[in-house]
């Protein structure tokens with residue numbers, strides 16, 4: 001693959017379902033392939049198919065939606081080095097760019113203008129031991145306003161996940177400097193249960209639901 005092309009799973013227009021941008025219309029660029037193997041991955045189809053497109057074509061398709069935000073997601077977008085050129089060019093066009101990453105690769109090379117939504121995988125994902133520690137270090141070392149372009153997301157499927165997440169939050173004091181979004185694994189944990197734990201523990205984090213799974217059929221792709 002040349003530096004000017006990307007392997008793309010889908011480009012679509014939807015309502016941002018997660019993160020501190022939930023609720024905003026958003027254009028999504030989903031890059032194909034990941035291979036991280038999280039248990040319960042809800043975009044497994046991004047492993048199987050995809051098309052190779054020139055970066056310019058990807059940009060034109062995404063900006064045609066005229067959405068206030070463009071999210072680069074996957075799969076794992078950081079597996080393809082050309083993604084950096086894509087994000088840089090979108091930023092140069094004054095687009096508000098979000099990156100959602102599975103958190104096992106470093107975000108160190110990502111353009112500082114990009115808002116980074118970094119997964120911290122909890123034990124039930126099966127890949128908790130592969131969270132890249134550099135991402136928390138980079139976030140903690142960043143000075144404002146760059147510091148505000150880091151955001152963390154933790155999906156909770158069990159009480160064990162919740163205990164792991166609270167201990168991580170306390171260890172790094174993450175909530176005092178960053179938005180930390182805590183959500184339930186759809187169909188695995190009742191939102192009311194997580195809400196109860198968070199309120200009981202006076203947890204300084206934001207609860208989120210995967211909005212798109214409530215608006216549309218949870219199994220639908222391209223939303």
Ligand code: SF4
Pocket residue numbers: 034035036037038040041042043044074075076101102103
């Ligand atoms: S990092 Fe994301 S895309 Fe990759 S396997 Fe895990 S959930 Fe799926």
